[in-house]
Amino acid sequence: MRIVIIGGGLAGLASAVALTERGHPCVVLESRSRLGGRASSFLDPASGTYIDNCQHVSLGCCTNFRHFCQTTGLTEFFRTEKTLYFVGPDGRIDPFAASALPAPLHLAGAFARLRYLSWRDKLALGIGLRALARGVKPEERHLPFSEWLVRHGQTPAAIARFWHVVLVSALSETLDRIDVEHARKVFVDTFLAHRDGWLVDIPTVPLEDLYGGRLTEWLTARGSEIRLQATVEELEMYGDQMASARLGNGEQVVGDQFILALPFFRVHSVLPAVLANRPEMAAVERLEAAPISSVHLWFDRPITELPHAVFVDRLCQWMFNRTVLSNTAPSEQGYYYQIVISASRELAGQGRETILAQVLAELSAVWPVVGTARLLRSRQVTEHRAVFSPVPGVDELRPLQQSSVSNLQFAGDWTQTDWPATMEGAVRSGYLAAANLLRHKNPGVSIVQPDLPVARLSRWLMGIRKPIERRPDLQE
């Protein structure tokens, strides 16, 4: 069986790993000169080193991404943060860590100690979290999450300093553009269902080392072929079956099975009209995108020893201390920090100097040394179509992995996975596509990993039955 995978992002790579591991090597066709797609690095000409397009992190609840890393030997390149450092509006830093109590009480003390929320805010928060955990009422299902919060009595400070802070990082969107079920999933899976769901895994090396280096070796050593700079122009059918992928140079790559793992905004360009015009594919064209920006800074001295920080009520949302996270001496470029700004639409039209000045002013307010340190270099990167926006009703636009053509699967964070646009969502989609493909021969095959189990006390106190009730057609 010759399997052709189009797209070397995490969805395509996860399919390739799952199939290769089960004795079915694949051909991966990737248009760019490196793997990883939206989770990748670029060669920085000034330093000759790889820099990530943006810091990518994963959470403890990302069971499929974790499985993918374990299978391919990537786990050693991550470190797990067991304390988060929240920087309040007044610049004070509140460490946030779990106690020994079982979920969902493990983080109660940490919430209680956050100094930038009043007791009234915290009470509202507790009530809101419980209501969300218990499930979304049918009449609230298509509300923007901002409206749900107001209906459930959330204070302006709780909204700005808690709900927004968590969701803009997790979903890269503003509260008025978030589906209530998507918001619910974030809080249930991350904070309420299991005591490890919220732990943050951060790569210690550039993404290129993960997906370009180790993963390429893993796949090729097991017989799969990676073809870079192989842009697919069109998928070609023979009768009612997919037959080949035609490349830009005219070459036809024939196959028995195909997995199309492109970003949602590229899929239509390669589909034959008969498929592109189907209602489920027309819906994909209605998906909207959200941008994420990163500001890379190199200073002549350390500005903080913290590995990361989460900012509240600021333009900057996260700081990643790359020098500390990579556990290396500062490079010739200096001490390297990365600032992440998700849902960064408001930056459009602002000059780079304006953005840089605001970022530096915010950092100086927390770490005064920034005012005296010399900024050796800076760089700004914006991915305009970083993720699909989880707007109300978004899941109705996402197709299943099995297309209407029996030997064509879709994979990608935008397909039906029950997850938002994340590395976990991409890997899940790849596993689901691989399982569909193998199921023709082996109906019992199972690839998708189970979610973290819901703690008994979380069921009892919060009424959580399962992390999220999965759609029956997504069950393996």
Ligand SMILES: Cc1cc2nc3c(=O)[nH]c(=O)nc-3n(C[C@H](O)[C@H](O)[C@H](O)COP(=O)(O)OP(=O)(O)OC[C@H]3O[C@@H](n4cnc5c(N)ncnc54)[C@H](O)[C@@H]3O)c2cc1C
């Ligand atoms: C700035 C930024 C920050 C993010 N931060 C996080 C984070 O912290 N945590 C997290 O979990 N997720 C994060 N994400 C989201 C995550 O990166 C994506 O959800 C995930 O990588 C998507 O993988 P994918 O395989 O579905 O799509 P993609 O990564 O887009 O892969 C599709 C691949 O197809 C290739 N391709 C396109 N056209 C063709 C063609 N014609 N022929 C052949 N190949 C083609 C592309 O080059 C690409 O490699 C972030 C995304 C961005 C952009």
